[in-house]
Amino acid sequence: MSYYEEVGNYYDKDAVDFEQRYWKNPVLQRIRQSFREEVKQLPFRRALEIGFGPGFDLIHFARIFPEAEVCGLDVSQEMVQLAQQKIDAHALANARVGQGSVEHITEQFPETSFDLIYVFFGALNTVEDIERAFECLSDRLEEGGRMVLTFVNKWYLQGMLIELLKGRPVQAFSRLKKVWGGYSPTEFLASRCYSPAEIGRCAERVGLKLFTHSGYSIFSPAWYYHGLNRRLPGRLRQAAWDLDRRIADGPLGGLGEYVLYDLRKKGSK
Secondary structure (H helix, E strand, C coil): CHHHHHHHHHHHHHHHHHHHCCCCCCHEEEEEEHHHHHHCCCCCCEEEEECCCCHHHHHHHHHHCCCCCEEEEECCHHHHHHHHHHHHHHCCEEEEECCCCCHHHHHHCCCCCCCEEEEECCCCCCCCCCCHHHHHHHEEEEEEECCCCCCCEEEEEHHHHHHHHCCHHHHHHHHHCCCEECCCCCCCCCCCCCCCHHHHHHHHHHHEEEEEEEEEEECCCCCHHHHHHCCCCHHHHHHHHHHHHHHHHCHHHHHHCCCEEEEEEECEE
């Protein structure tokens, strides 16, 4: 079985209750909305989403930008089917989806270029070769085009400290290994976490300019710390979120659970 077949099977099994779990997690919802606001600031004619899952964002952008075309690529056949059902239900003529990883962009969308490419919640953490992935994305991005890419971050300092306090040193430093096992405590998903420096080098090598990077869940607990998030008073959760947003673009932003990168191809102003 190939690596991408393994990744696809993992998310095929996860697709059944993915949406139900998501709607029970306000931390994920809040982060997703912040990701979306970053994309909404960018004018585009044709966008590509890598790793769209059940289609939350692809459908959202296709509906609010009816004059634009929104395409999506995902390795999971089950996720593709879920997204296609939503496209059909909303009669969205401006949305298209296909199955595959980043290396299959040309195969799924031949002779198609994009002025915006976005990735939410770390879909590029599960690619075979991150440098090759950047090449594929850059090849399909128009001159002056933009990318909004989010990655599961290697240096998630708060998570390391929490796991050490729990007496779990292996989990505390698992992201630093060459192969990370993903979030699930029972299902291993071979993936890799990247630092801002690594992403910056990949971007530069293919002619992309990194303008900003912004961290998430720096002091605010990550979405999977359910008990901690439930125990924190609402005002304290809000204060942690507000603090994160104030420092997100500075050096401490590179220590968050996720990092969002604003990348621009040469030719943009």
